[in-house]
Amino acid sequence: MKHKQLIKIHIATTVIAALTIANFFTFSLIAEIIGDADFIKQVKTVILYCLPVLIIAMPLLALSGKRLAGKSINPLVLQKQKRMKFVAINGLLLISLAIYLYYHANFKTIDTTFFTVQGIELLLGAVNLSLIGLNIRAGLRLSYKKFK
Template sequence: MKRKTVVTAHFIATIIVGMTIVTFFSLSLVAEIKGDIQFIKNVKTFILYALPVMVIAMPILKLTGDKLAGNSSNPIILAKKKRMKLMILNGAGLMSLAVFLYYRSHFHTIDHVFFVAQIAEFGFGLCNLTLIVLNARSGMLLSGKLKRK
């Protein structure tokens, strides 16, 4: 595969993963603030059905990133690889929480257990979003689109 194609796929996967996390986070936050049980259920249903987007985009992000990095020992690339490992670990936690929150909102009650899990999901989501932004920044530094200070 040509390098330009890999770069394009990596860029698109980054956008998709970032926007998906922002969408999930924002919808969950609005649902919690609104406090409408049906809206919370609808948001959790949407997130559950949209999870395959993350299941497809995250490995593409990892694979294209690995392909672009090769065997480089550049400290920026090594930092991106470490952050990617954390993102994948966090992503597994987020997917588990998404399934749990869907199940809890539909087949149990929205109680303190739900809210604790929701807070955990917010924490994992913010962490992953931060890692995505840091990796995107590092990628722009590597490509020369962002200048070092």
Template sequence: MPKIIHPVAGVVALLTILTFWLSTALSEIFASVSVITTVKTMIPWGFLILIPALMATGGTGFQLGKKMRGPVLAAKKKRMPFIAANGILILIPSALYLSSKAQAGAFDAGFYAVQALELLIGAVNITLLGLNLRDGLIMTGRLRRKAA
């Protein structure tokens, strides 16, 4: 069962984070203040999908990783603390802060500074999760490694 849950939950988590990031970036560039407010208000509600998906991914990954060894798995394990720390220490608090500021109509320097940080760290996490997805596909044989 973990062999099914892990990749599904991982893809759900990655797509959820990617949706948050794209919604934020596109609304900031192209949309009105009311759309930005809606996006910033809805993102914390998306945690109801994201957090269980990340927990399922981490739990099943830990379980599956007990049986495996190798440099690809080691790389995945090395990335996970950074992904988790970015999410817990920066991204979740930033999303809650930005939601609060947007609902108050306070689009000030503080809002945009935190928004920039959130987009930067979000891009880092998307990259790290994408690398973990790629490595998972390599480990299962669904993707070939490039020759060096």
């Protein structure tokens, strides 16, 4: 695969992943603030149905990033790779939590357990958004150095 194509894939998957996570986070937070059970169920259902987008985007993001990084020892590249390990672990937890929250909202009651798990999901989602944001900033710095 050509380098320019790889960069385009990396940028596209980064945007898709970041926007998907940001939307999941935002709508979950809005649902919590509003507190309407039907809206919470709708949000959790939409998140569940949209999970495949993230499940496809994140590995493509990681793979394209690894290919672009190659054997680089650039500190920015090494930091990005280290952060992606945490993003991946958090991502697996977030997928599990999203499935659990969907099930709990739709087939059980929205209770203290639900809100506790929702709080954990929001915390992990904020961490992932922050880490991805730091990686985007590092990627922009790397591309600026490359084209300077």
